[in-house]
Amino acid sequence: MTPVLVDTRTPEPKRFIAGATGDWEVIIGLEVHAQVTSKAKLFSGASTKFGAEANSNVSLVDAAMPGMLPVINEECVAQAVRTGLGMKAKINLRSVFDRKNYFYPDLPQGYQISQFKDPIVGEGIVNISVGPDKKGNFEEVEIGVERLHLEQDAGKSMHDQHPTMSFVDLNRTGIALMEVVSKPDMRSSDEAKAYVTKLRTIVRYLGTCDGNMDQGSMRVDVNVSVRRPGGEFGTRCEIKNMNSIRFIGQAIEYEARRQIAILEDGGKIDQETRLFDPVKGETRSMRSKEDAHDYRYFPDPDLLPLVFTQEYVDELAKDLPELPDEITARLVGDVGLSAYDASIIVSEKAIVDYFDAVAKGRDGKLAANWIINNLLGKLNEVSTTIDASPVKPDQIGGIVDLIKEGTISGKIAKDLFEIIWEEGGDPAAIVEERGMKQVTDTGAIEAAVDEVIAANPDKAQQAVEKPNLAGWFVGQVMKATGGKANPQAVQALVRQKLGIE
Amino acid sequence: MSVDIDTVKRVAKLAHIAVDDDRAAQLQHDLNAILGFVEQLNEVDVENVLPMTSAVDITARQRTDVVTDGNKADDIIANAPASEDNYFMVPKVLE
Amino acid sequence: MTELTSLTLAQAREKLVAKEITSVELTQSYLDAIAAANEELNAYISITGDQALAQAQKSDERLNSGNGGALEGIPLGIKDLFATRGVHTQAASHILDGFKPRYESTITQNLWDDGAVMLGKLNMDEFAMGSSNETSYYGPVKNPWQAEGSNQALVPGGSSGGSATAVAAHLCVAATATDTGGSIRQPAAFTGTVGIKPTYGRCSRWGVVAFASSLDQAGPITRDLRDSAILLKSMASLDLKDTTSVDMPVPDYESHIGKSVKGMKIGIPKEYRMDGMPEEIEALWQQGIEWYKDAGAEIVDISLPHTKYALPAYYIVAPAEASSNLARYDGVRYGLRVTGDDIKDMYEKTRAEGFGDEVIRRILIGTYVLSSGYYDAYYLRAQKVRTLIKQDFDKAYADGIDAILTPATPSSAFAIGDKEMAADPVKMFLNDIFTVTVNMAGLPAISVPAGLDSKGLPMGLQLIGKPFMEEELFQLSNVIEQAAGSFEAKKWW
Numbered sequence A: 001m002t003p004v005l006v007d008t009r010t011p012e013p014k015r016f017i018a019g020a021t022g023d024w025e026v027i028i029g030l031e032v033h034a035q036v037t038s039k040a041k042l043f044s045g046a047s048t049k050f051g052a053e054a055n056s057n058v059s060l061v062d063a064a065m066p067g068m069l070p071v072i073n074e075e076c077v078a079q080a081v082r083t084g085l086g087m088k089a090k091i092n093l094r095s096v097f098d099r100k101n102y103f104y105p106d107l108p109q110g111y112q113i114s115q116f117k118d119p120i121v122g123e124g125i126v127n128i129s130v131g132p133d134k135k136g137n138f139e140e141v142e143i144g145v146e147r148l149h150l151e152q153d154a155g156k157s158m159h160d161q162h163p164t165m166s167f168v169d170l171n172r173t174g175i176a177l178m179e180v181v182s183k184p185d186m187r188s189s190d191e192a193k194a195y196v197t198k199l200r201t202i203v204r205y206l207g208t209c210d211g212n213m214d215q216g217s218m219r220v221d222v223n224v225s226v227r228r229p230g231g232e233f234g235t236r237c238e239i240k241n242m243n244s245i246r247f248i249g250q251a252i253e254y255e256a257r258r259q260i261a262i263l264e265d266g267g268k269i270d271q272e273t274r275l276f277d278p279v280k281g282e283t284r285s286m287r288s289k290e291d292a293h294d295y296r297y298f299p300d301p302d303l304l305p306l307v308f309t310q311e312y313v314d315e316l317a318k319d320l321p322e323l324p325d326e327i328t329a330r331l332v333g334d335v336g337l338s339a340y341d342a343s344i345i346v347s348e349k350a351i352v353d354y355f356d357a358v359a360k361g362r363d364g365k366l367a368a369n370w371i372i373n374n375l376l377g378k379l380n381e382v383s384t385t386i387d388a389s390p391v392k393p394d395q396i397g398g399i400v401d402l403i404k405e406g407t408i409s410g411k412i413a414k415d416l417f418e419i420i421w422e423e424g425g426d427p428a429a430i431v432e433e434r435g436m437k438q439v440t441d442t443g444a445i446e447a448a449v450d451e452v453i454a455a456n457p458d459k460a461q462q463a464v465e466k467p468n469l470a471g472w473f474v475g476q477v478m479k480a481t482g483g484k485a486n487p488q489a490v491q492a493l494v495r496q497k498l499g500i501e
Numbered sequence B: 001m002s003v004d005i006d007t008v009k010r011v012a013k014l015a016h017i018a019v020d021d022d023r024a025a026q027l028q029h030d031l032n033a034i035l036g037f038v039e040q041l042n043e044v045d046v047e048n049v050l051p052m053t054s055a056v057d058i059t060a061r062q063r064t065d066v067v068t069d070g071n072k073a074d075d076i077i078a079n080a081p082a083s084e085d086n087y088f089m090v091p092k093v094l095e
Numbered sequence C: 001m002t003e004l005t006s007l008t009l010a011q012a013r014e015k016l017v018a019k020e021i022t023s024v025e026l027t028q029s030y031l032d033a034i035a036a037a038n039e040e041l042n043a044y045i046s047i048t049g050d051q052a053l054a055q056a057q058k059s060d061e062r063l064n065s066g067n068g069g070a071l072e073g074i075p076l077g078i079k080d081l082f083a084t085r086g087v088h089t090q091a092a093s094h095i096l097d098g099f100k101p102r103y104e105s106t107i108t109q110n111l112w113d114d115g116a117v118m119l120g121k122l123n124m125d126e127f128a129m130g131s132s133n134e135t136s137y138y139g140p141v142k143n144p145w146q147a148e149g150s151n152q153a154l155v156p157g158g159s160s161g162g163s164a165t166a167v168a169a170h171l172c173v174a175a176t177a178t179d180t181g182g183s184i185r186q187p188a189a190f191t192g193t194v195g196i197k198p199t200y201g202r203c204s205r206w207g208v209v210a211f212a213s214s215l216d217q218a219g220p221i222t223r224d225l226r227d228s229a230i231l232l233k234s235m236a237s238l239d240l241k242d243t244t245s246v247d248m249p250v251p252d253y254e255s256h257i258g259k260s261v262k263g264m265k266i267g268i269p270k271e272y273r274m275d276g277m278p279e280e281i282e283a284l285w286q287q288g289i290e291w292y293k294d295a296g297a298e299i300v301d302i303s304l305p306h307t308k309y310a311l312p313a314y315y316i317v318a319p320a321e322a323s324s325n326l327a328r329y330d331g332v333r334y335g336l337r338v339t340g341d342d343i344k345d346m347y348e349k350t351r352a353e354g355f356g357d358e359v360i361r362r363i364l365i366g367t368y369v370l371s372s373g374y375y376d377a378y379y380l381r382a383q384k385v386r387t388l389i390k391q392d393f394d395k396a397y398a399d400g401i402d403a404i405l406t407p408a409t410p411s412s413a414f415a416i417g418d419k420e421m422a423a424d425p426v427k428m429f430l431n432d433i434f435t436v437t438v439n440m441a442g443l444p445a446i447s448v449p450a451g452l453d454s455k456g457l458p459m460g461l462q463l464i465g466k467p468f469m470e471e472e473l474f475q476l477s478n479v480i481e482q483a484a485g486s487f488e489a490k491k492w493w
């Protein structure tokens, strides 16, 4: 689908690419194919499981045996509607399946069932957040979605099994895809990367696509053109089938500069399909022009129009989970997190769930700090996901409670976290058993302070002149109490005893 | 409207049917006879008429999302002109 | 034993249930008749004798234990368009060379579930594209009827030519057929048999090789009306594997035969009076009108103003759908493969060799009318015309008409190899001029033998009904059958 060209952005110099003859602006539109999460295929009862034996997840319908007919899977319809709702898009109560006709060995019917004129989902919005920049700021950009439609995936051809033959496996044939077509609203590779990341986050939150790009669950066609800032749209090239966000960025950077070089040389851009070679970091032409397609779209006469009611849509909307934008607003607005911290929590639904479990009835900021600075760091260190974390939300919660009550200091809390990570257990019980409690008894602290001052009379003398030395005394007292003394109390007593005001 | 020989060849290419020059000439004659016949549709006033999209007046029935099919690679490739290890084999496709 | 093959389905059913005959005897009689006639008539392209006798044996067991189904032990012929497990299923095309499906069409499964026996697969126009059964890869089928005093071979009509000939020549009790533009009704008219195309959605299309998906509908060809009622009841069903099949109970059609038609309104569309229509056809139509008057029905002149555009619209819609439906025949997964230099060459050579002339013509027309720049002018316009055609019928029925009476065909059977038809594809199309409107509107219609022309060849009348009111067609066409009697070809083969 070629999106309609409407310029929604104001050219901004910081995004321009400098050429030999002046500045250029890159225009990017994306078509994302996201595999629908469902047990069975879009029009057949065969399984969608990844990695099965050749042609085992194939029904007679998928193999396009003579006389076979498609019957639509209601869950795929629901998933497309949910995704549309997640993009605040217009849901079309009536949509039509069309046939896109072309020949390819992994396309058994000789046509792909897709939606051309009347897609299930119309215009929507994906908000992206680009950054942080050097000052730690994020830039919020609204990217328009042109449409989302349902269509069949193709099978797989393998070309390296035999000297003269290709092998065809139809396991993937007919799995439901959602094709999300953006408007040409992106102006940098960072924006494109942020868009794909955000879209992936949205579908993962919704549970409508697993977003596993390395397994091909999300594949991206990137449309790139360049123009003089604010000028006419240029001729675009489509880079097909990208399945890595990093490569998408590289491909755009390469492609934009390739086009700029041609134009600055007085040449012109051929509208064509290109492939990205990740090894060379280059794009190259894929199809010759004489092979131009004429897909002869027409409504599939085997399928009646897909019609549902607004009540059906409302029902699905009711069950929608809280989405990233709403959560970010809550974390920044209600909890008071920084945009940066919120973005980390929101990056995965599992982190949000974890955070919510910890923060329930507790200081959200403290909970977020603990998750971001301690838990996520540790998980990252040992390459574990938050779902598999050995430290559970109630345990982090317990630690946070102990800090908050003043039972343990921040430093002890870190030790406690390590213990729980290794051994498990209830934080309060561990603190009790191992005597990790903070000493808040002023008498005990006072004795310790007196002891340290008595042992270091010269330093105590100097401290009156150099109040900074107080810190040294605090450290010594903490050491003497095995870190368990309340640091605020120690601080106050040291200053008092040394006579520093 | 009538078609020239190049159009016949272009359409045959789209349909993936080999036609030599003689065949193309015969087909040009036949296709033009048919196109001449259907020309009379231009007499019909179709202003504000919706195209017929289906011959029955029902909405699409939907399936529930259960795996009911598959695990019959034997049946799938049973009639294949060439196959190996349950794969279909075709002349090598160059990307 | 030859007289066994002259029993109608209803008669055979009675004798089987009464144990006067066995299914094995009946089946063997048919196999003998086929063996004797098929070389001449070419109705069957695959004969499944051993399977038939094994099925018949099982039927006899069920009949003996009183567990027989509605078609128990009845030997049927099956059009080659229906997928039959492990048996020749090629749509009479070379491109499906050797194809033996590992599945059974819903309709044939319904028949076997009701106890029917399969004699074999019947010849047809390739992919059901044709009106004379001359486009078959397996050669033309001969009509058992010949003009009086002539031994010139005539076509049985098409595309269900094999079905019509097999029924008329007593090479099966009854046969399955399909109708996309007239392919049940025109051959029925040409062979003196009864053929009904039910409402689109009445019979499942699952496992029936597709020609034009929005027009294709299966139905029976039989020797008389009652047999059609019996066979259609078994064929029809709701099929969850076909979204276009309807969820409506299948009535007992047989019980409607013989019901009075007094006071029912028969519409006579003035647009079916075509220029150059043979007088005999016109006279037959008039005769039909008289029969209905005599039976107490009311005759009403009606107008179906878009009738003349049905055929040209059909020749856009049907080829367009076919061009896409037939894209799957590419030499990759089944059927013929002609090796080529590369994959594209393989496709092009396979399809050029595998498809016959008529099929290629239609694929190319269909490809052209869908191609970029032509879609609106041809395909979209034709689909709009289709809406107008449907509205013509809706209006007539809304005005209180119960059914519409027309001739079934503009002529009786013509000679195999007719030069004019061979030279001009459009001439052949005109055979469907009275039948094709019905497919475009998705309506039910029946062709009933109504008389012989001056050459002694059968002619049929067509009754077009309201959607899913097939039972009224059985009720009404009984008037024609009672008045006209039945017609048998003189055996010459």
Ligand SMILES: [Mg+2]
Residues within 6 Å of the ligand: A001, A031, A221
């Ligand atoms: Mg695309």
Ligand SMILES: [Zn+2]
Residues within 6 Å of the ligand: A033, A151, A179
């Ligand atoms: Zn797509």
